[in-house]
Amino acid sequence: MKDQTPKQTAIFWFRQDLRLSDNPGFKAALEWAEAHGGTVVPVYIWAPGEEGDWPPGGATQVWLHHSLSALKQSLESLGSGLIVSNAVGTSKPLTSELILLQIAQESGAGAVFWNRRYEPFAIERDKEIKSTLKNTGLHVETSNGSLLIEPWQVRTKEGKPYQVFGPFWRSCLAQLEINNDLPVAAPRKLPPLTKIPKAASTIEELNLLPTIPWHTGIVNTWKAGEASALEQLQKFIKSGLGEYQSMRNRPDIEGVSRMSPHLHFGEISPRQIWYAVKKKAAHDKDLRAAALSYLREVGWREFSHHLLYHFPATVTEPLRPEFRSFPWESDKEALQAWQKGLTGYPMVDAGMRELWHTGIMHNRVRMIVASFLVKDLRLPWLDGARWFWDTLVDADLAQNTMGWQWTAGCGADAAPYFRVFNPVLQGEKFDPDGEYVRHWVPELAKIKSKNIHRPWSAPLELAAAGVTLGQDYPHPIVDHAEARQLALAAFQVIKAAKQINH
DNA sequence: TGAAATGTTGGGGCG
C-alpha cells in the first residue's frame, strides 16, 4: 500500500450496541464508506480499566462473551467480521484511544463512528478520544443508539433536568408523538473486512469466562445476542403483553419481557421495542393500556439515563445531600447473609439466590431485597449496588444507581423514608402460592403456602418437613418490626441534619 | 412502585 492511499475506510467502534439492526452509528459508518468507495472495519475493544470504578462485573463478562460471539457470527455471515482488541494483559498498557489510532493507521481509515454512552467516565474518555482522532485528521461521528430521547433533549419549563418521573415521561411521550425515527433494518450484506490489524485478538483471549464454572446457571437461563433479543421481544408481545399489567409484579409467573440484559448490551434498541409494541397495540385496541404500561417501564430506563447524565455524582453520592449524614451500619456478616440469600426471610433469600444463579432478579423482588438491605439491615445502598453490579447480567450504571437511590430514599422521585417493605407481606402478596420461594429456597419446599413466607411461625409444619431453623434454614437475622422502628429512628437523624443545614 | 396505627361502622352475642 502506498502512503497516498485515499482514506476510504470507516471504523465502527462497537460498545454497548452489539447489534446490526437499528444501529444508527453503524449505519452512518456504512454510508460513509459507501460514499467514499471504501469498507468498514467493525471493532470491539476490551478495556475494563477505562470504566471508572465500575469495571464490568462477573455476570456482565459472561454475557459479553456470548454476545460478542453472536455479533461476530452475524457480521461474518454478512461478509464482514469483527476485530476484537484487548487492552488488558499485554506487556505495555493499551488504551482504546491508542488501539483506535493504530487500527486507523493500519487500515487506512478516514473516519471513526460510534454510538454514544452516558456514564460520566465514558463521556470523559470519549470526548478525549474524539478530540485526539480529529486532531489526526480523522472524521469522527457519534450517534444515539441507546435511548429514545437524548438526556439533554428533555427539560422542564425552567430549562432544568427532571427529577420526577411522571412529568418527565409525559414530556417524552409528547416529543415522541411528534418526532420519532423509525427503526432501521439490518444491512443485508456488508463490505468485506480485507485486512486484519496486528493488534487483533480473539474473544477467547479476553478471558471473560470464569475459570471456576459458576456461570452454568446464567448460560442455561439466557441466550445472548441480537437474534435472541428480537425473538424474545416477539414472544413477549405475542403472549405476555396482554397480561403485563396484572402479572408484571409476579415473580412466580413469566409476566415480564426479560429485555433488560439485551437492552443493556444494545442487542436491541428501545426504539425497536417502542415500535413493535405500538404496532401491536394499534392492531389490537384491547392492548392499548398494556402497551402503555409496558412502555412506561422503558420510560424508567430513559429516566435513569437522564438522571445519570445530569447528576453524574449520584453514582456514589446521594442526590439528596442530607443523606450524607445517614447513620449506616457496618456489618460484614449481615451483608454476607444478604448476599448469599441466608437472611431467614424466604422472599429475600429467594431473590438473592435467583440473582446468584441466573444473573437476573425479578423487579418486584429487587425492591424487596433492596429495601431489606437498606432499611431492615441499614447497610449502605452502595454495598447493594456493588453486589448487583457484579452479579446481574443486566447491570447498568444508570438503572442500578437510580434503583438503589430510589429504594434508599436518597434519589430522584424516591421512596419516602417511611416506606419500609415488609418481606412477609410482600411475599404473600406477590408470591401467593409460594412457588417462587419453593423454587429458589428448596429447604422450604414442603411448607404450605400459608406459612412459607414466615416459616418461624409454623413450628409444627417445620418439624413435619424435617426443617430445623438455625440448621437447615436460618432464623430471621433481624426482627422486621424492630428493624422498621430502628430504620425510622435512623431517619430522624438526617431530618435533624437537614434542619441544621438550612 | 407500603405498612402499621388509629378511627369508624355495623352486625351479632349476650345480659
Add this chain to the structure above:
DNA sequence: ACGCCCCAACATTTC
C-alpha cells in the same frame, strides 16, 4: 326489646 361489648371490615392517618 334494649343497650353494651366485641370485633371484623373498612377507612383514615401516621410513620
